[in-house]
Amino acid sequence: MAKAGGETEIKRAMCLWCKGLCGVKVHVKDGRLVKLEDDPDLQRTVWPPNKGCIRLKAAAEYFYHPDRLNFPLKRIGEKGEGKWQQISWHQALDEIGDKLKEIINKYGSEAIAYSEGTGPRTELPLAARFLRVIGTPNYCSQGQICFFPRLRVAHAIVGFHPEFPIKPQTRCIVLLGKEPLITEPYTANAILAAKKNGAKIIVLDPRRTRSAAAADIWLQLRPGSDCAVLMGMINVIIKEELYDKDFVEKWCYGFDKLRERAEQYPLEEVEKISQVPAEKIREAARVYARNHPGCFVEGMGTEQLQNNAQAFHARWVLAGLTANIDIEGGEELLGWHPKVLNPEEVSPRVPFPPDKLDKQIGSNRFKLMSVATTGLLANYTDKVWGKKIRLGDAAHAPLVYRAMLSGKPYPVRAMISVSSNPMITQANTKLVYKALKSLDLYVVLDFFVTPSAELADYVLPSACWLEVPYLYDRAGYNDGVLSGEAALPSVVPGEYEHKDDYEVWRELAIRLGKGELMPWKSREEYYDKLVEPMGYTFKEFVHKVRYAPKKPGFKKYEKTGFATPTGKVEFYSTIFEKLGYDPLPKFEEPAETPVSAPELAKEYPLRLITGGRMREFFHSEWRQVDSVRRKRPYPLMQIHPETAAGLGIKEGDWVWIETPRGRVRQKAEFLEGIDPGVVHAEHGWWFPELPGEEPWLHGVWESNINVVMNDDPDVCNQITGSWPLRTALCKVYKLKSY
Numbered sequence: 122m123a124k125a126g127g128e129t130e131i132k133r134a135m136c137l138w139c140k141g142l143c144g145v146k147v148h149v150k151d152g153r154l155v156k157l158e159d160d161p162d163l164q165r166t167v168w169p170p171n172k173g174c175i176r177l178k179a180a181a182e183y184f185y186h187p188d189r190l191n192f193p194l195k196r197i198g199e200k201g202e203g204k205w206q207q208i209s210w211h212q213a214l215d216e217i218g219d220k221l222k223e224i225i226n227k228y229g230s231e232a233i234a235y236s237e238g239t240g241p242r243t244e245l246p247l248a249a250r251f252l253r254v255i256g257t258p259n260y261c262s263q264g265q266i267c268f269f270p271r272l273r274v275a276h277a278i279v280g281f282h283p284e285f286p287i288k289p290q291t292r293c294i295v296l297l298g299k300e301p302l303i304t305e306p307y308t309a310n311a312i313l314a315a316k317k318n319g320a321k322i323i324v325l326d327p328r329r330t331r332s333a334a335a336a337d338i339w340l341q342l343r344p345g346s347d348c349a350v351l352m353g354m355i356n357v358i359i360k361e362e363l364y365d366k367d368f369v370e371k372w373c374y375g376f377d378k379l380r381e382r383a384e385q386y387p388l389e390e391v392e393k394i395s396q397v398p399a400e401k402i403r404e405a406a407r408v409y410a411r412n413h414p415g416c417f418v419e420g421m422g423t424e425q426l427q428n429n430a431q432a433f434h435a436r437w438v439l440a441g442l443t444a445n446i447d448i449e450g451g452e453e454l455l456g457w458h459p460k461v462l463n464p465e466e467v468s469p470r471v472p473f474p475p476d477k478l479d480k481q482i483g484s485n486r487f488k489l490m491s492v493a494t495t496g497l498l499a500n501y502t503d504k505v506w507g508k509k510i511r512l513g514d515a516a517h518a519p520l521v522y523r524a525m526l527s528g529k530p531y532p533v534r535a536m537i538s539v540s541s542n543p544m545i546t547q548a549n550t551k552l553v554y555k556a557l558k559s560l561d562l563y564v565v566l567d568f569f570v571t572p573s574a575e576l577a578d579y580v581l582p583s584a585c586w587l588e589v590p591y592l593y594d595r596a597g598y599n600d601g602v603l604s605g606e607a608a609l610p611s612v613v614p615g616e617y618e619h620k621d622d623y624e625v626w627r628e629l630a631i632r633l634g635k636g637e638l639m640p641w642k643s644r645e646e647y648y649d650k651l652v653e654p655m656g657y658t659f660k661e662f663v664h665k666v667r668y669a670p671k672k673p674g675f676k677k678y679e680k681t682g683f684a685t686p687t688g689k690v691e692f693y694s695t696i697f698e699k700l701g702y703d704p705l706p707k708f709e710e711p712a713e714t715p716v717s718a719p720e721l722a723k724e725y726p727l728r729l730i731t732g733g734r735m736r737e738f739f740h741s742e743w744r745q746v747d748s749v750r751r752k753r754p755y756p757l758m759q760i761h762p763e764t765a766a767g768l769g770i771k772e773g774d775w776v777w778i779e780t781p782r783g784r785v786r787q788k789a790e791f792l793e794g795i796d797p798g799v800v801h802a803e804h805g806w807w808f809p810e811l812p813g814e815e816p817w818l819h820g821v822w823e824s825n826i827n828v829v830m831n832d833d834p835d836v837c838n839q840i841t842g843s844w845p846l847r848t849a850l851c852k853v854y855k856l857k858s859y
């Protein structure tokens with residue numbers, strides 16, 4: 122709160138409006154935001170000033186936006202009719218608590234599902250604790266198309282996942298479906314610094330992104346063929362004996378079987394699959410193998426593929442062949458911070474309810490992501506790191522939405538969405554729409570009334586990063602532990618009543634008779650427990666430490682082995698084998714391409730990729746903030762100018778993008794650096810300026826590319842369950858206009 126006398130205070134917060142997690146000094150006067158500036162004290166090993174961040178500049182506009190959700194709302198009309206009544210928090214939580222009890226008594230706790238968006242927007246482990254407290258395994262996460270697949274595959278193959286591996290010593294960086302120059306300022310800065318030091322940059326991307334333009338080698342691959350290209354590189358490295366024989370012999374498992382598999386990927390074949398010239402793949406393999414140490418940086422472009430697990434497996438094989446693991450400048454496996462507790466280590470512990478293990482929807486099919494597999498992987502991390510893996514399992518969202526409609530495998534009757542707007546961010550919007558409307562209870566916690574919130578029974582106003590403290594270690598995968606304090610009051614009587622998500626979980630747990638399992642009165646009290654081993658309170662941590670880096674230590678495996686069943690880097694994955702999957706990486710043609718669906722391709726001749734990130738917006742957010750929206754007022758579909766000319770499309774024309782599942786419209790933007798057979802559509806689009814009631818729902822059916830994307834479980838990756846957002850067939854044509 123403001124000091125008496127209206128002096129300006131400077132609070133040390135951490136921005137969570139994207140994954141940048143930038144340190145910010147917040148100038149506050151009389152409880153109001155005055156200005157923001159970079160905080161150079163929140164130093165990480167790679168840290169940029171974010172002076173250019175368009176969102177940070179618009180912070181006050183966002184925070185005090187006239188459409189910001191400021192009080193709890195209860196639906197008083199039909200679902201989607203747009204009729205709301207403002208109610209008190211007390212009433213909202215009482216009524217939601219009663220309804221949850223009713224549903225649990227009638228159908229069991231598994232009838233309650235949860236949907237979550239991107240990680241730092243909420244305190245994910247506390248939400249996960251709440252779900253365990255009430256006994257539901259149906260935690261749906263966008264992580265399933267974002268971070269979880271790469272995390273789980275890395276655990277299966279090498280026993281940990283390294284984040285932020287680029288260091289000044291790094292000699293080669295491979296960007297796998299990643300564009301950090303737009304999405305991750307600190308990674309971008311690290312790359313630029315490494316490049317200045319002479320590091321080689323290799324980019325696998327179908328589009329000539331800014332990173333691709335700056336790369337030494339750009340492999341412009343056919344969408345979805347990442348695994349094939351990586352297998353081609355493996356083939357070259359083995360054939361030309363560019364691998365580290367000593368490391369492979371001592372520390373890798375299954376080399377002979379890998380060699381046999383790699384032989385199935387001669388470069389001429391890989392060229393046919395990927396459209397990347399064989400010589401370029403050979404060159405990339407040589408550059409990667411000879412410029413040691415090197416590392417991969419993975420992105421959503423590969424996460425959102427039907428072949429994602431196999432691609433990540435292949436990328437770890439490359440790291441193993443070249444002994445790039447756990448060395449300075451390579452893929453350092455830092456492990457968890459020794460003096461910060463994992464959320465599961467905090468008393469009282471709340472284990473996953475054993476009788477619900479089999480109830481997690483999708484767990485018997487997409488097995489790498491199941492809670493049971495978390496237990497399996499945890500055995501090995503516990504042995505090596507003394508900590509158990511605790512992230513990455515999830516119910517399969519497409520199956521959960523189907524269960525809402527079909528009652529199979531059992532009824533799912535309620536959902537709570539937090540930092541999540543599934544009507545925009547989940548593929549197959551028509552199904553999601555029907556599913557959400559069918560529920561007995563739908564609760565949304567958010568900052569604005571989104572298209573998803575329009576279908577809710579209760580919409581609750583969330584406190585944002587400016588109003589809550591935060592301790593962040595990316596569930597243990599960050600290169601250190603970051604912190605920030607609450608800067609602004611979350612309640613200003615008569616003006617707004619935002620609430621920290623944790624308080625909502627706690628209040629609901631109390632109403633369900635389980636309050637003793639969420640005992641901390643505030644998030645800060647809970648953070649006090651996490652940093653207790655360091656000898657600080659959370660407040661002291663923010664002011665005295667702010668950022669606690671993990672200590673580097675290299676080749677730790679020489680003492681402990683890797684946290685895998687064999688103690689080695691598993692080229693041949695015994696975990697995959699145990700789960701019933703191919704133990705070696707293998708390219709499989711995605712379900713909807715001209716190769717796999719030639720008849721369909723006659724009608725839909727273009728290949729559609731979606732979801733490349735934009736500087737202005739973070740996924741489906743920020744479209745209501747004028748200064749930001751003015752910079753990008755419309756959704757844009759990138760198309761090669763020659764393709765556009767053939768279709769009579771001029772730059773700036775509105776065009777339909779049609780797939781076998783429907784059509785939406787975006788404006789054409791020309792891009793020379795895209796294959797003439799490929800188009801790229803932006804994701805996350807809705808129009809807050811359009812009416813909220815049906816049929817409008819803020820224009821959810823207009824330009825939202827997920828309306829036309831496929832989430833059929835049969836076309837999801839069978840190991841990770843990820844749905845394919847980067848491989849669809851489409852046709853594009855101009856809108857008739859007058």
Ligand code: SF4
Nearest residue numbers: 136139141142143174
């Ligand atoms: S929105 Fe901007 S300031 Fe905030 S974390 Fe992202 S890059 Fe940093």
